Amino acid sequence: MFERIAELVIRRPRLVLVIAVVAVALMGVAGTGAFGKLLEGGYDDPASQSTRAGKVIGEKFGGETNLVLLVRPAEGGVDTPAAERSGRALVADLRKERRLENVISYWDETNPGLRSENGREALVLAHVKGDETEQSENAEAVIKTYTGTYRDVLTVRAGGGAAVGDEMGSQVGDDLILAEIIAVPLTLVLLLLVFGGVVAALLPLVIGLIAVIGTFAQLFVLGSVTDVSVFAINLTTALGLGLGVDYALLMVSRFREQLAAGETVEDAVRRTVRTAGRTVAFSAATVAAALGALLVFPQYFLRSFGYAGTGVVVIAAVSTLFVMPALFVVLGHRVNNGRLPWVKPGRSDARGRVWGQLARTVMRRPALTALPVLAVLLLAASPLLGISFGTPDERVLPEDAQSRQVASVLEESFDGTDEAALHVVIDRPVSKAPLESYASALSGLDGVARVEASTGTYTDGRSTATGPANAALGRPDAQRINVVSALPAKSDEAQRLVGKVRTVTAPAGSHPLVGGVDAVLVDSKDSIGGRLPLAVGLVALTTFLLLFLFTGSVVQPLRALLLNLIGLGATLGVMTWIFQDGNLSSLLGFTAQPMDVSMTVLMFCVAFGLSMDYEVFVTSRIKELHDLGENNESAVADGLGHTGRIVTAAACLLAVSFFAFGTAELSFLQLFGLGSGLAVLIDAVAVRGVLVPAAMRLLGRSAWYAPRFLRTLHRRYGLSEDDPASRAATALEPWTGSPHAKDPTRV
Structure with a gap:
């Protein structure tokens, strides 16, 4: 399949690019309508008892109270004649509002529960009509009309679920814009530093842009037929830019290396698609499998991230496999144009030697080097022992909301x-x-x-x-x-x-x-908790199967799952220490509260998928060298030497996209952004740099074990990194770690 893709783009590169431009334009037109289709809320299980109760109350009693107007007279208490007259007038105006129903107040019900203990404030309660999105729009209109000063006598402020939803919806847009203003320029600067050239640095942004625009179009289509949360936009932009950069980084690095090895443009494209392209496709499958597990949850808030996540991964991978090689054919050696003046040849090889040397150091004393890292990660995970869960409420907003x-x-x-x-x-x-x-x-x-x-x-x-x-x-x-x-x-x-x-x-x-x-x-925790074992089981099973098909070993998938869980445990523990226990709250400007159950599940799936992304990057090269006959230690050291620079660069670039959400005003967006970014860095540095070589050294030859019948299955249906011809070529000239050694097969 990958050979066919390569031959297609080599024969018709400009046609492929024209089709891509037209497709992006059409997706862009459709994607602009996504924002009008996406909904607020979606945190509740529609089959839960609480949701069914709300539906019955809505049908037979005009709906539950979701808007609370806090009324305070300028002078005196709420029982003064002036306050009572103005209060009754306010209630009369509210009852004329077509957006409201079930309006009740302290004055017309004489309900002591609607007056403050000191008698200075009173409440007006109402139900805002419509679904969650319509409620937000209706609440915004009512709040804008009636809050502030009323008849120069009363001060009116709005609260309740509808008001919280309205302010959260507005804040999401502001947070997203700020995050992108920060992430995009920083990403471009980092790309320039990584590639050392302007043309090569711009290519990953092309893939990221296609992924984001394409996913917006997908959300528009899905939003037209089912409920999709507006928060899916946040994942789309972060993952679209991040994965687009990751995959393009792998392809661009490989293509430039093939050109440097003396191959023609056409041969370099063929080798790049066959090797790096295969890795991209397999890596995308593992990420999509992790994010696809979110579809098992009944809350459309979580399902929406499954839609957006799998969509952005698939679009990023497809555009990387077709658009990127076509750009290579058209650009040829001009991919190296715009080289920065301080960049010198051989820099990439020097970085590779650093990672290779780190792996050799770890494998000389695997227990001595891995145990301290493992101890730190387990210590970081320890706050999970006291974790508790909640759902978003007004506390996720800034204190001045x-x-x-x-x-x-x-x-x-x-x-x-x-x-x-x-x-x-x-x-x-x-x-x-x-x-x-x-x-x-x-x-x-x-x-x-x-x-x-x-x-x-x-x-x-x-x-x-x-x-x-x-x-x-x-x-x-x-x-x-x-x-x-x-x-x-x-x-x-x-x-x-x-x-x-x-x-x-x-x-x-x-x-x-x-x-x-x-x-x-209570129902949300029970619903998510009840489906969580299924989601985790699906992620583990699909990951195991995919890694087995890729490596032919049953030990490698188990090793990958265990190490990834350790890294994720450390990340979730740190986030619990920060957001639940309140550490760094003054610095980040949030209020400590139980961990958001939906966002924690989302962060787990996203971080797990991305950790498997880097697992594939590293394991693919280790397996290739192992298949060429290198011993286990040499294959690991040389494999990390080849891929360490790419993994760290990709992790830093992706972390920037996530860390940008740390500037958000909504605390659960901070949780998601900081947690996902930290998970990527822990995985790239601690897990890939130390725990993987240590585990491979301790496992030895057993790392590649599989029962006989599974080896037979893998030979028939398994996936390989390269074809026999290229393996033979590689075997004649293996990478030595020298900056002068050729490496036509390095990813």
Whole structure:
């Protein structure tokens, strides 16, 4: 297949480039519409009890409260005549809004739970209509209209889920622009340093651009037929630029080396596609397999990253295999044009000798050199012993965000609110007596401040009041019960309360559904935790199979999986130490909170895929040299000598794309960017540079073991790095590490 690709681009290079330009133009037109198709949210399991509860409440009770307006008079308390008149006028205006429903307030319900303990603030609660994206747009319009000063009497600020979603959506766009402003110039500078020439440095950016534009077009198509999260854009830009650079770096380096070895342009293209192209294709398969595992999760937030991740990997690989060789044919030796004045021949070989010498040093004393590195990585992973998980809320926003400030006031000055309550809904008629008994039992649970039902308000197991607000909670065909808690939202105690509420004996024949923010968190953790073994199993199985097909060994895949898990454990441990334990919070400007469960899973899959990317880069060369008859130690040392420079350069370039998200205002974007960038560097330096040669030395010949029947299977269906002819040519002139030695097969 790779020989055919090479011959195609050699015969018709300009035709291939014209087709590519037309395709990119069409994808660019389609991709501009992606932003209008992508949705906010997507963190919830649509089949979970909390999601079904919210759906029933939306259909029969006008929806759960998702907008909280915090109202404070300029003078006096909320019960003064001026404040009451203005408050009632505000509520009347809000009830005229077509974007809102279920508007209630302290003034028209005289609900003590809607007034602060000091009497200086009151709440107006509402439900913003529409799906998650429409809610964000509607919330933005309402907030813009009504927040600030109202009638020169009241100060109005907005909070609640809809306001948080609106501010998060706006912040994502700002964070993305800033990240790209930082990443693209830095990447170009690093490419110039790596290649030492302007033309060669620009070629990887071409592949990165194609990958990003193509994936935007893919997201437009998918967004037209299914739910896709707007946050998929972040992964698209980071991975598109990073992998495009990685793959193009491999191809450009190989092509230039073939030209330096004296081959014609056509022969250099053939050898480059046959060797480096094969490595790119196989590497892309391993990354796509890791990211494809995200498709098993029911939350479209995670599935969207699976769509974007697999799409950007495939497009980057395909464009690398076709567009890059065509550019080589057209440019020929001009690929070296624009050489920087301080760049001297032989620099790449010097870097190769450094990595080769490092591998030889490690293999002389594998235990002595690997154990300290292993100890550091395990120490870095130790915070995982105390890890806890949560879902995004207002705390991911900067402290000056309006919705976050409102949430702080609600927690400090109000005795529980309807938005933070557990919402119990029974989708069938219920008689008064059983309903009273059920509500009383709920109010007697530890941590419950009060229970509001159509039959009254209950505290400590007994009825305390009945009012207009209670009547709105009942319908002939359904009942809604609000379980208001004084516990901190999303705390361990609040999550345990969800379980207690769900175990209370319900009225005969009914099946209550429990929703609310704490129930959503519990269901999200259960949903992701339930699918996580399947996702991890699929990643491990596909990785094992692909590496076996590539190496013919059953030990190499196991070695790769174990070392990659150690590196990932260290990364996740450091991120837990930073973002959950709060270390560096003042420097990075975030609030410590439990690890975002969705973002942690995403970071694991992305980092695992990229670590396998570099595993393939290194193992491909080691296997080639081993197949040529070199002993295990020599193959490892020479293999790292050939590929170490490329892996470190690729890792640095990719890390820049991820680290740029460390400038984000949203803390979960910081978590993803810093974690993914750190994982890439740990893998490239500690794992590839030290643990791989140490493990290979300790394994010895057994590193290439496979049972007889699997060896037969591999000979028939396995993948090889090069054809017999090129292997023979390589065998005649092996790489010695000398800057003057020819190496026509080096990747």
